[in-house]
Amino acid sequence: MPNYKESVIYQIYPRSFADSDGDGVGDLRGIISKLDYLADLGVDVLWLSPIFESPNADNGYDISDYEAIMPQFGTMADFDELLAGAHERGLNLILDLVVNHSSDEHRWFVESRKSKDNPYRDYYIWRKEINNWQSFFSGPAWKLDEQTGEYYLHLFAEKQPDLNWENPRLRQEIYQMMRFWLDKGVDGFRMDVIPFLSKDPDFPDYPEGRFGDLTIHANGPRIHEFLQEMHREVLTHYTTHDGNRIAGPPDRRTALITIGEGFGVSASQANLYVGENRHELGMIYHFDHAVPREEHRLIHPAPEFTLPQLKAIFSNWNAALETPEAEGDNQTGTGWQNVYFGNHDNPRVLSRFGDPDHFHYQSATALATVLLTLRGTPGIYQGDEIGMTNCPFTSIDEFDDIQVRNAWQVLVVPNPDLANTFLTTANRIARDHARTPMQWSNAPGAGFTTGKPWLKINPNASYVNVADQQAGNQSVLAYYKRLIHLRKQTPALHHGTYRDLLPNHPDLWVFSRAWNGAVYVTVANLSAEVIAFPEAISGTTVLGNYGDSASGPLQAWEARVIKTE
Ligand code: ISL
Known part of the structure; x- marks a missing residue:
């Protein structure tokens, strides 16, 4: 494991x-x-x-x-x-x-809302006066509960009271x-x-x-x-x-x-x-x-x-x-x-x-x-x-x-x-x-x-x-399997440092992963344009979505993982 x-x-x-x-x-x-x-x-x-x-x-x-x-x-x-x-x-x-x-249907809340002295009262957050907090799911984050006349906090839905x-x-x-x-x-x-x-x-x-x-x-x-x-x-x-x-x-x-x-x-x-x-x-x-x-x-x-x-x-x-x-x-x-x-x-x-x-x-x-x-x-x-x-x-x-x-x-x-x-x-x-x-x-x-x-x-x-x-022969699924396999076999892809080699490029994501002397570089063209392969990078392609022996300019949405020499 x-x-x-x-x-x-x-x-x-x-x-x-x-x-x-x-x-x-x-x-x-x-x-x-x-x-x-x-x-x-x-x-x-x-x-x-x-x-x-x-x-x-x-x-x-x-x-x-x-x-x-x-x-x-x-x-x-x-x-x-x-x-x-x-x-x-x-x-x-x-x-x-x-x-x-x-x-709110949890037994703790069912108890909690019954009375101010219920043993579960303090499992939730009750207040007489409230602030202006909002819920993720619209409206105020406090709901008045008629039973005791106090408000409980729910940062999410009314049916999701916050635990204390x-x-x-x-x-x-x-x-x-x-x-x-x-x-x-x-x-x-x-x-x-x-x-x-x-x-x-x-x-x-x-x-x-x-x-x-x-x-x-x-x-x-x-x-x-x-x-x-x-x-x-x-x-x-x-x-x-x-x-x-x-x-x-x-x-x-x-x-x-x-x-x-x-x-x-x-x-x-x-x-x-x-x-x-x-x-x-x-x-x-x-x-x-x-x-x-x-x-x-x-x-x-x-x-x-x-x-x-x-x-x-x-x-x-x-x-x-x-x-x-x-x-x-x-x-x-x-x-x-x-x-x-x-x-x-x-x-x-x-x-x-x-x-x-x-x-x-x-x-x-x-x-x-x-x-x-x-x-x-x-x-x-x-x-x-x-x-x-x-x-x-x-x-x-x-x-x-x-x-x-x-x-x-x-x-x-x-x-x-x-x-x-x-x-x-x-x-x-x-x-x-x-x-x-x-x-x-x-x-x-x-x-x-x-x-x-x-x-x-x-x-x-x-x-x-x-x-x-x-x-099919060429499928997203088959490619995922090969990628996962590659990652598993390659310690640099787990432990290696990460460096963005072209941070300002508008369409390419190019980064290195280096560990114990091995350096892998991912070159991904995240656009439909054909783009010249970055000159500074050389090595052997170990996996690519246009075939493992692809070379030359990067085609639309082409990605290669390269082992540098
Ligand atoms: O993306 C969100 C924040 O802007 C919210 O959709 C989301 O509620 C938030 O990411 C918290 O998420 C988690 O807790 C929520 C639940 O709805 C989400 O599904 C969950 O991932 C409340 O338990």
Whole structure:
């Protein structure tokens, strides 16, 4: 089992991956049926978005029982089989730890709202008076509860009350729940909005000029104390599965896989979370290149990053993590990140940065070449390995996501003239694009379901699907497999330093990865223009999306990985 720095992660959104029983919703047995596919792809770690009992106000990110499987997804026996099946194939499995908030239907909240002196009252954040904080999903972040006449905090939906991490009893309950899953043998956690756990106890209004800036909620005063406690009490006592569990404290080879969702964490703060001397998390993933999605962005979308801007973000993060310090601590040790181009909260990377209409294969594989040769543990989002794209949604009713639906209520219902602008923007940036069902074949239901799918299937499933790509010689899928294989065999692509060799070039992303005397260079043309190959780079092409022996000028969306002499 490779350690987390040498792994490739694959994110599964269970609701949309594979439906085994025809109810239109993906499930655990569906995932089990695809384990051979995943092992064949060559990935090492599966991250499952939440699989726990939930009323699904936010598709499972609102958990009503952390130790039960959502019935639509299956049973605990199915989960045990899935975990065993993953381990048999050498795959690690990590779960989504969503502990900034629970569902309002969690028994803790049901109790908490009953009375001011209920033993669970202090598991959540109740106030008589409120500040001007806003929710991610539109409107104020405080909701008046009639029962006791006080407000509770919900930074996300009303049905996602924030947990009170100041309360040591709550923290112990969370740690106990984590042990429950780790004792079963899961290999770690992806941790949802982890920088939000600690709140400023004074609950100040947003500062002047930053009304509604949700990044303000990150990096609260006790966050590192809480994460160090979690590490000390839980994480350090477990290892990843290695077929033969090792007793005693883990070394770094077998340390659990922990990934913090670093919303609101800047590069200069990152090592506070992941510096090796900090004893907090193994990896973090940042939002600097994520699609900005505050409510007003659905009418006034942020301009897309230029390539030099995008490259600067990655250079900045690599430099920060390679430096063994961070703001306020000059001895953090170096840290590690999880790099990604797409996930369940962003539109499809191919629609965002590629050109699927004209260069589907070429642009999907060029982006993959960059992602899988970057420094940091790459995360592939389900469907990206076949070049899935944004889905054309024609009306608000076709969207499912609470973020888009709430924003529609606030922005369009009182101003119907904005409907077209809203829909055009949502067709570019909505989260639902990543959530349409996985396209396994060109069968009705895309091979995802035999029933009625819970969310629209992208009409391009007829020609963008796994079965066709398994049958063809030249496919995005086949190229991903070769890339993953190359990465696995090449230590420089794991541990090597990262240097951007042409930071200002508007169309080429060219960077080196150097380790122990070996130097690899990725040269990717992220445009449809034919561009001269950079003169300063020479060596042998080890992999390329126009053939491994391609030479001369770079064709449209051509990418090559070169071993320099
Ligand atoms: O992208 C976002 C921020 O601008 C939001 O869509 C997202 O809510 C944020 O990234 C936090 O994400 C995580 O927590 C949410 C859940 O809706 C997301 O799916 C999850 O990844 C609340 O649990």
